[in-house]
Amino acid sequence: MASPEQAQQASPELFFATVNAYQRTEALRAAIELDLFSALGAGPRTAAALGERCSASERGIRILCDYLVVHGFLTKEGNRYANTPDSAVFLDRKSAAYLGSAINFILSPMLTDGFKNLAAAVRKGGTVMGEHGTLAPEHPVWVEFARSMAPMTTIPSAAIARLMRLEPGRKHRVLDIAAGHGKFGIAFAREYPNVEIVAQDWPNVLAVARENARAAGIEERFRTLPGSAFDVDYGSGYDLVLLTNFLHHFDPETCERLLRKARAALAPGARAATLEFVPNEDRVSPPVPATFSLMMLGSTPKGDAYTFPELERMFRNAGFARSELHALPPTFQSVVISYS
Amino acid sequence: MASPEQAQQASPELFFATVNAYQRTEALRAAIELDLFSALGAGPRTAAALGERCSASERGIRILCDYLVVHGFLTKEGNRYANTPDSAVFLDRKSAAYLGSAINFILSPMLTDGFKNLAAAVRKGGTVMGEHGTLAPEHPVWVEFARSMAPMTTIPSAAIARLMRLEPGRKHRVLDIAAGHGKFGIAFAREYPNVEIVAQDWPNVLAVARENARAAGIEERFRTLPGSAFDVDYGSGYDLVLLTNFLHHFDPETCERLLRKARAALAPGARAATLEFVPNEDRVSPPVPATFSLMMLGSTPKGDAYTFPELERMFRNAGFARSELHALPPTFQSVVISYS
Numbered sequence: 001m002a003s004p005e006q007a008q009q010a011s012p013e014l015f016f017a018t019v020n021a022y023q024r025t026e027a028l029r030a031a032i033e034l035d036l037f038s039a040l041g042a043g044p045r046t047a048a049a050l051g052e053r054c055s056a057s058e059r060g061i062r063i064l065c066d067y068l069v070v071h072g073f074l075t076k077e078g079n080r081y082a083n084t085p086d087s088a089v090f091l092d093r094k095s096a097a098y099l100g101s102a103i104n105f106i107l108s109p110m111l112t113d114g115f116k117n118l119a120a121a122v123r124k125g126g127t128v129m130g131e132h133g134t135l136a137p138e139h140p141v142w143v144e145f146a147r148s149m150a151p152m153t154t155i156p157s158a159a160i161a162r163l164m165r166l167e168p169g170r171k172h173r174v175l176d177i178a179a180g181h182g183k184f185g186i187a188f189a190r191e192y193p194n195v196e197i198v199a200q201d202w203p204n205v206l207a208v209a210r211e212n213a214r215a216a217g218i219e220e221r222f223r224t225l226p227g228s229a230f231d232v233d234y235g236s237g238y239d240l241v242l243l244t245n246f247l248h249h250f251d252p253e254t255c256e257r258l259l260r261k262a263r264a265a266l267a268p269g270a271r272a273a274t275l276e277f278v279p280n281e282d283r284v285s286p287p288v289p290a291t292f293s294l295m296m297l298g299s300t301p302k303g304d305a306y307t308f309p310e311l312e313r314m315f316r317n318a319g320f321a322r323s324e325l326h327a328l329p330p331t332f333q334s335v336v337i338s339y340s
Numbered sequence: 341m342a343s344p345e346q347a348q349q350a351s352p353e354l355f356f357a358t359v360n361a362y363q364r365t366e367a368l369r370a371a372i373e374l375d376l377f378s379a380l381g382a383g384p385r386t387a388a389a390l391g392e393r394c395s396a397s398e399r400g401i402r403i404l405c406d407y408l409v410v411h412g413f414l415t416k417e418g419n420r421y422a423n424t425p426d427s428a429v430f431l432d433r434k435s436a437a438y439l440g441s442a443i444n445f446i447l448s449p450m451l452t453d454g455f456k457n458l459a460a461a462v463r464k465g466g467t468v469m470g471e472h473g474t475l476a477p478e479h480p481v482w483v484e485f486a487r488s489m490a491p492m493t494t495i496p497s498a499a500i501a502r503l504m505r506l507e508p509g510r511k512h513r514v515l516d517i518a519a520g521h522g523k524f525g526i527a528f529a530r531e532y533p534n535v536e537i538v539a540q541d542w543p544n545v546l547a548v549a550r551e552n553a554r555a556a557g558i559e560e561r562f563r564t565l566p567g568s569a570f571d572v573d574y575g576s577g578y579d580l581v582l583l584t585n586f587l588h589h590f591d592p593e594t595c596e597r598l599l600r601k602a603r604a605a606l607a608p609g610a611r612a613a614t615l616e617f618v619p620n621e622d623r624v625s626p627p628v629p630a631t632f633s634l635m636m637l638g639s640t641p642k643g644d645a646y647t648f649p650e651l652e653r654m655f656r657n658a659g660f661a662r663s664e665l666h667a668l669p670p671t672f673q674s675v676v677i678s679y680s
Contacts, residue, residue, distance in 0.1 A: 009425070010425060010426050010429035010430065010437070011426060011670060012426070012430050012439055012492075013628070013672075014411075014412055014413070014426060015368075015426070015430050015431070015439055016446075016628070016672075018364045018365065018368045018411065018413075019365060019368060019369075019442070019443060019446050019447065020365070020446065020631075020635075021361040021362065021364035021365045022361065022362040022364075022365040022366075022452065022455065023455055023631075023634055023635070023638070024358045024361035024362075025358060025359060025360070025361045025362040026362075026455040026456075026458045026638075027458060027634060028355075028358045028359060029359075029458065029459070030458035030459040030461075030462055033459040034459050034462060034463075054462075055463065056459075056462045056463040056465075057462065057463060057464060057465030057466075058465070059465040059466075059637075060461060060462035060463060060464065060465040060466075060637060061462060062623075063462075063633045063634055063636075063637045063644070064458075064462050064634065064637070066623045066624050066630060066631075066633060067630075067631050067633070067634045069624040070624055070625075070627050070630050070631050071354075071358065071631075072354055073354070073358075076622065076624055085349070085350060086350050086351060086352070086354060086355070089350035090350065090352050090355055091355070097350070099352055099355055102359070103359060106356075106359050106360065107359065112362065115362065115363055115366040116366075118366045118367060118369065118370035118404075119369070119370040119373040119374050119396075121370075121400060122370055122374060122396050122397065122400035122401060122403075122404050123374075123395065123396040123397060123400060124397060124400065125396075125397030125398070125399040125400040126397075126399075126400075152352075282416065283402075283406045283416075284406050284409040284410055284416055285410075287410050288353070288356070290406060290407075290410050291360075291363075291406075291407050291410050291411075293403040293406060293407070294363055294367060294403055294404065294407045295360075295363070296403075297399075297400060297403045297404070298363070298366075304403070330351060332353075332356075
C-alpha cells in the first residue's frame with residue numbers, strides 16, 4: 001500500500017503515457033503509410049504543403065505532425081515541419097537504410113494479434129494464437145518477414161561475417177538454418193569469395209532468399225534446402241552453421257535438440273554463430289533484449305530471450321565445447337560463437 | 341535526404357520502440373486485468389508467488405513483470421518484484437487513488453477503433469468511425485466514461501472548486517454542461533454548502549451522476565437536465581457554468597454556438613469555468629495536451645486541443661468579456677475562467 005506521502009508526490013503521467021502508447025505505434029504507421037517522411041526529404045514544409053503531397057487534409061497532417069514532433073520523429077520551426085536526422089536515414093524511402101517496410105512484418109496481424117488478449121497469454125504461459133502461434137509449418141508470416149526485414153540486416157549481417165574471420169584462402173561451406181531472406185548467408189558469400197551457402201527454410205520463404213542471392217550476384221554459390229529445420233537432412237562437413245534469430249522461438253529442450261542436429265552437421269573443430277537478443281542475467285537490461293521476451297510470450301508457445309548462461313548451457317548440453325558472447329553494436333543483438 | 345555522416349551516427353532505436361509501443365499498452369492492460377499490482381500490495385514477491393495469487397503461469401508472470409520493470413511500473417531485486425511508489429498509489433485496487441478502471445474507457449474499442457486506420461483519418465481530417473464518431477446521441481461510451489473516469493477527477497474537481505472562490509454566504513446555482521459522472525459539479529456542492537447543481541447530459545449518463553451525488557451526500561442540491569447540450573433548455577440566472585472536457589470534441593464554430601447558449605443562461609457578471617487540454621501556441625508542448633489532438637482526430641469528426649488564444653477568441657465571439665488561463669498542477673489540464 002502507498003503511504004500518504006507517496007500519494008502526495010505521485011504522478012499518473014507514466015500510467016497515461018503507457019495506456020495511450022498504442023497511439024504512438026499507429027501514428028508512426030500512419031506516417032509511413034502516407035509516406036510523410038519522404039515528402040519531407042527535400043526540406044521543411046508546412047502542413048498545407050504536406051497535405052497536398054500526401055493527398056491528405058491539412059488538419060489531419062497538422063495534428064499528426066505535431067504528435068510526431070512530441071515523440072521525436074520530426075522537428076517544427078514556426079509552422080514548418082522537418083525530418084530529424086534519424087527519420088531522414090530510416091524513414092525516407094529514398095534513403096538506402098529505409099526501414100519503413102519493416103512494419104509489414106512487425107505490425108502484421110500475425111504478430112500483433114498475439115497481444116490482443118495478453119492476460120490470457122500470461123495465464124497460459126504462451127501464445128493463445130492457435131496451437132503453434134507463428135511457428136506453424138509454412139506460416140505466411142515468414143514470407144512477409146523475409147520481404148520486409150531484409151533491409152534491417154545490412155548492418156548486423158556484414159558485422160557477423162567480419163566477426164567470424166574465415167580463412168581467406170580456403171573453401172568454406174556455411175549452413176544457414178532458418179535463413180529467411182537469406183541475407184546473413186549472403187553477407188558471408190559477399191565477404192569471402194570461397195564461401196558456399198546452403199540455406200534452409202520453408203520453400204515459400206526460400207523463394208525470397210533466392211531472389212536476394214541473385215540480386216547480390218552470388219547465386220552460383222547459394223544452394224537451398226527446403227523443409228523444417230527440425231526434420232530436413234542438413235548433410236555434413238559444414239565449416240560454420242548460422243542460427244540467426246531462431247532459437248528464441250523455442251524452449252531450451254527444443255533448442256538443444258536442434259543444436260545437437262546442427263553440431264552433427266559440422267566438420268571437426270567447426271563453429272556455430274548464433275544471433276540473438278541476449279538480456280543480462282537480471283533479465284531487465286538492456287531494454288531491447290529484455291523486452292523481447294514479451295514478443296515471444298505473445299506470439300509463440302514457449303519462446304524466450306535467453307541470457308548468455310542459458311544459451312551456453314544449451315550448447316554445452318548439445319555437445320559444443322565452449323561458447324563466447326560478442327556484442328554487436330550498434331544493433332541491440334549479440335552473437336554467440338560456439339565451438340564444436 | 342540524409343548525409344553519409346548522419347547515416348553513420350543514426351540509431352533505429354526510437355523507430356523500433358515506437359513500432360512496438362502498442363505492447364506497452366497491452367502489457368499494462370494485462371497487468372491491470374490480472375490485478376498484479378494489488379497482488380504486490382503487501383510487499384515484494386517472486387514470479388512463482390505472483391502466479392499463484394493471479395492464477396497465472398510463473399513463466400508468463402516473469403516475462404510480464406520483467407517488461408514492467410523495464411518500463412518503470414515495477415522494481416526487481418534478485419527474483420522478487422515490487423510496486424514502484426506510483427504503481428502503489430494508482431494501480432493497487434486498495435489505494436484510494438486507484439486508476440486501473442480508467443482503461444475501461446480509455447481502451448474501450450469505441451476509442452481505440454479510431455486508431456485502426458489512422459492514415460484514413462489523417463486523409464479525411466477527422467474520425468472514420470461512422471458519421472459522428474463518439475459524438476453520436478446517447479453513445480454508450482459516455483456511460484463507460486462516467487463509470488470509469490470518475491476516480492481520476494478527485495484532484496482536478498476539488499482544485500477547480502477552490503479556484504473559483506464562490507462567496508460562502510450567498511446561494512449559487514451552477515450549471516454543469518455534459519456533466520458525465522457529475523463529479524465536477526459535486527465537488528462544488530461539497531466545497532460550498534449553498535451551491536445547487538444542475539447537471540446536463542444524456543439520460544443514460546445522468547443515471548451514473550445521480551448515483552455519485554447520492555454517494556457524496558449532496559443529492560438534495562443536485563438536479564438533472566437530460567438531453568443534448570446543444571438542444572436542451574438550460575434555464576437562466578446561473579452564477580457559474582462548468583464546461584469540463586467538452587469543447588475539445590467540436591470545431592470552433594460549434595463551440596461558439598454552445599458558448600453563446602451558455603452565456604445566455606448566466607446571471608449578469610457570472611462566469612464560465614472550462615477545463616481543457618490546452619497546448620502552448622507552438623502546439624507541440626507540453627506533451628500531454630499537445631498529443632491530445634490526435635485522440636480527437638481519431639475519435640471525433642472535428643475535435644481538437646485548443647490553444648488559449650483560440651479558446652479566448654471563441655469566448656469573445658460568444659459574448660464573454662474576457663478570459664483567464666489557470667494551470668491546474670499536478671494535472672496536465674488547465675482551467676479557463678471567462679467573465680460574461
